[in-house]
Amino acid sequence: MVDRLKGKIALITGGARGQGREMAELFMREGATAVIAADVLDAEGAETSPVTFVKLDITKKDEWKSVIDAIIAEHGRLDILINNAAICLYEPILETTDEIYDRVLDVDLKSIFYGMREVLPHMIAQKAGSIVNVSSIWGLAGVDSSYAYQAAKGAILNVSKNVAITHGQDGVRCNSLHPGYILSPMNEHQAPEINAALIAGTAVKRPGIPIETAYAALFLASDEASYVTGTSLVVDGGYLAP
Template sequence: MNRLQGKVALVTGAGRGIGRTIADTFAREGATVIATGRSEANGFADGVEYHRLDVSSDADWARVVGEVTGRHGRVDVLANNAGVIAYESLHELTVESWQQVVAINQTGVWLGMREVVPHMQRTGGGSIINVSSIWGSVAVAGAHAYHATKGAVRNMSKSAAITYARENIRVNSLHPGFIRTPLTEAQDPEINEFVIGQTPMGRAGDPQEVANGALFLASDESSFVTGSELVVDGGYLAQ
């Protein structure tokens, strides 16, 4: 308990699933948590406040971070978790579909980092956790835009880590495997069965298992960890 005592943490895509669990976990560990999403949500743990945020909107980011720093004076942790998935092959993708996935999965991560970094520079550092995926490192057939964006998040994190290392701003990427969430539950069951079947541990992960990784990266326990990829995937990428 209290591994994040006194820290102010902003979590995107926190209405449900992994983001919701990260927000609640951070709050239980003592952080003041700003959970964000595109629709209303409630029922969070004590210490969580909720703000509407479209991560693809420059103006929304400026508004939310302005409200947070105006009220709390700082942002110590940013967990860029918001994301969407689409199973479309390269030749099937429309420009509109491509732009939507890029806007949320990639541009949203960049905008979030760009907005909080100056505040972290002012207060002497912080931790940024960008949620990528096992499919940011390897691929399956189809899901072209998703693979492109999650691979981008992986390298964007490394670039930012190197850029701001001397200012004590740590940037790491988090790579979940198949996790049982409302997002995956809405997928074709055959896709889910295939990915679980390819996972050496033979089961789906739980959102709390990913949140535990995010907690480590957010805490001072990871003070010498930056530019790294934390994989939570039941052994998928070890193959």
């Protein structure tokens, strides 16, 4: 531990498991005063973790307000927001129903709108804040399925740039993070042939692990990235390099 987040208060969505949980635990090891991991799922081992776990349905703006109001009431500030929670469905466009499209965009994109809109006034008031919106390599390149997922992940890149430009002079930084194939509960039921193709497409010929995206999020969240905003950080083992 080198206290890269000493004194910081962070909120991470999708923090009960997978890369979100890894981020939350890492942020605490790096000296954060408090890390609040928000999720609709129960977190295993919560009683032995220094992370604070709360329930949040990210598609409901009233729940966003309740969680953030509680953080401000207890800690007086919120320094870091990591919008990490997401779902992935695999239907190509001709198999994407209105219900699939709306569900994926509500979880993966509209939730980020709700979160940033609720957090920004507090960050602007304190003249400091870092927002990291977790996108995907499919926010940067095409894929022959997952139409709704790709629509959301591509939009995350541009809404992050929008907030970076709009609120840079307010002391708020906003960046997008683009993981490739990371071993996590989100993709544990993915077809083996898809996994094999994703691994074969990397330069390092292996999947990523959650701690590797967590370290990237740590950099973007920390003051080490004080001159980094409006950018897109790719963590994909070289998948998009060709």
